[in-house]
Amino acid sequence: MKSDVEQVGAILRAARQSARLTLEELAADAGMSPSTLSRLESGKRQATLELLIPLTRRLGIRIDDLVAREPKDPRVRRAAYREGGRIIAPLTPEHSPNLTYKITYPAAEDMPEPRVHDGFEWLYVLSGRLRLRLGEQDIVLEAGEAAEFDTRTPHAMTSAGDAPAEVISIFNEAGARLHTRQP
The missing domain is CATH 1.10.260.40 (lambda repressor-like DNA-binding domains)
Structure with missing residues (x-):
């Protein structure tokens, strides 16, 4: 050393x-x-x-x-929680400028009401199929596909089909509050 x-x-x-x-x-x-x-x-x-x-x-x-500082523990130790049937696992520290979550959308038939907020969202489907309503578009994303969009466009998401969809989502603070209703 x-x-x-x-x-x-x-x-x-x-x-x-x-x-x-x-x-x-x-x-x-x-x-x-x-x-x-x-x-x-x-x-x-x-x-x-x-x-x-x-x-x-x-x-x-x-x-x-x-002066070199002791590196802090890089692990994120925030517990996953349930909100509206979804399982939301925070992947970044609480006060990061961009907040990242692993969100599991349960199998569902109903699409939630579209939302609008400032910012951009980036998402990546880990497993399952995700239905994304973006403005007038209705898109189904498969595992391995990603999407990025301006969140001022009305948007909503749910699982497509009979299996849950696991998604990594990245948003700014306003988007995180709307999509995850942070406790």
């Missing part, structure tokens, strides 16, 4: 390369020798504020950006 000094150096190097600056260019802009910058990037020189401030200013990053 890298030491904190080595991590600062590696992050500095990545920021410099991302900015498409050579070692010589950044060192000159920050008022230091290329060898000093090279030693900072390789972790062979202690990083001081006196050295880091001109570097971070030139790179357009904050000093905090140089």
Whole structure:
């Protein structure tokens, strides 16, 4: 595992390369020798504020950006729930800008009333068949098919046939509230 000094150096190097600056260019802009910058990037020189401030200013990053943070647990631990006969399993953290759900639509004969809201929806049918009413169109999507549409167009969905349909749906917050009625 890298030491904190080595991590600062590696992050500095990545920021410099991302900015498409050579070692010589950044060192000159920050008022230091290329060898000093090279030693900072390789972790062979202690990083001081006196050295880091001109570097971070030139790179357009904050000093905090140089400190590696412990990665948080990436798992999403939100329980599935039932709503209107559907099983809704959240797949993204609660406050994500785009919310993703696995929704299981039960076998049904009746199509719900079409809804309208701001945003776009993207969906992918994992299994079964999904009936999508989109404006005047009535479409049946098979497993492996996807659809994307402007949610200002009246739309409704249900399973097509005798088996449930499992779907991955991605929406913005307004769409998630309407389609999943988040508890």
